[in-house]
Amino acid sequence: MDVLVQGVGDFRFTEPDAIRAWMRERKRREFVDKTLTAAEAVRRFVADRDYVSFDFSSFTRGPLVLIREIIRQQRRNLWYCAKFTLMESTLLVAAGCCSRIDVGFMGLGETLNREVEEGRVKVTEWTNGTLTLRHLAGGMGVPFLPTRALLGSDTLTYSGAKVVRDPFGGKPVALVPALNPDVGLIHVHQADIYGNARCFGPGVSPLETAMASRKVIISADEIIDHDDIRKDPGKTTIPYYMVDAVVYAPFGAYPGGVPGLYEMDFEHFAEYHTLERQGQLKTYLDKYIDSVASDQEMLEQRVGLARLNELRRRATIREGYR
């Protein structure tokens, strides 16, 4: 196939056979209890220079408990997949954890924009859809997938995509390389101790992210019996053998919401926005992450039971989320 146009952006790519070998050797088929604390899961499964992907956003069912733990443990030089990101990519960069971003949609506020303008954070252009498509390719074990997005745009020029002539129909089509993140972070409504996981409501790419990632950490608002999974298998989003760690994390998506369980904390986001605009994200990071030992301590001491109960009360729409 002739390459007609080639993007100049750097990208991560792994040969499908290397991924197959990893899946054969490292993904456990035995039913073992994978529950860990957030601290232990991040210590074991997130390393400096890892490529990190996640599901959904800091507004809705995002794995914020795990993001906070990564910041607390001061991981460095992460490459972050900002496919539908809002607050978390900004926090990771502000905390010095992340030096490269695949964009998507980069984040909330001006902090990240400034970091890019001043050359401290390197970006490769993609789109939300082509990043999820790259996860699909990575999760299918194929080297690339075709798309009719990106074509004609400068987004393509600064991506890692290639345009080829479709060998069947003869028209130009874009190919995006498979993406196999080192780490996938997914917050779910429910999981059993083995990692069978359920998330309710629409999602960005929970299953594709789990399939594509070498190491998968699930954080769950609720741990359920394995027998409950078997009683209603249509509700399983992610089967256990893709999952490396299960973190029990009530309010793990805070300050975002989890549909049907609790609403996002608008007051918290207002505080974040104020500090972000003032260039005071260090204050935010210190208050909610670095000065507390865990998410539980943060929820108890910085948020409080009254606020958490109020967020539960506000989650009045339950249809479809159980």
Place this chain on the structure above:
Amino acid sequence: MTREFTEAEVMIALCARLLEDQKTAFIGFGMPQVAAILAQRIQAPQLVQVFEFGAIGPTPLTPFVRNTMGGPSNCYRSIAWTNMNTIFAQAQLGLIDYGVLGATQIDLYGNINSTMLGADYARPKKRFPGSGGANEVASYCWQTIIIMMHERRRFVPRVDFITSPGYLDGTPSARERAGLPAGTGPWRVVTSKALFGFDPDSRMMTLLGVLQGLPPEQVLAEMDFKPLVAAAVEELDPPSAQELRILREEIDPARTIIGRTGKV
């Protein structure tokens, strides 16, 4: 009720009027969400909104809460909850009629920039969040509608960066030659002062209408290029009492979207 209104209210009302009932519409973040709800409350109760995180056909609850992209009030009473790969596949397949997007910068041929300003990509003068899902929406949907503030710095002869494709360089079949789905492209640009389309031959942006009371010269003076001007420029009704009542009392009483711009 006073008939003073904000620029956002103008953009939202003009956009909502374009959306026909029983069509599918890919809805972007912010103002497009409010415009789609307004259309549902007036002439298009069965407008099927779809979102990049996979919700199909919700009837979003009001009052509209800003930042609920994907949350329960945004996804309320949907037809289906899918995911990003599925919904973009459906758009790529040709099932989605309208795409409704905001934009930072646009040019004569409807190319959209939401990535960066400046001549050097490596050292942008100003960086923005990037495509999000806009590139897909602008590539796949049959008729793309762009909502933006009417400011000279936003209407430029050539965007610094084509984040999402319009008619590219304006040459015949430029989109098809690039490989984009045939018959797609920007259809309308809705601003706080005017409504534009695109000439079917030259693909140049064309002034179709101006807000009642505004001279077309004033609208054109606030653009950094000269669009074509339709033979008969329509006078656009300002937001009606009904539109304003629904916007202010039902959809956005906290004025999180409609109150973010100046008065007209």
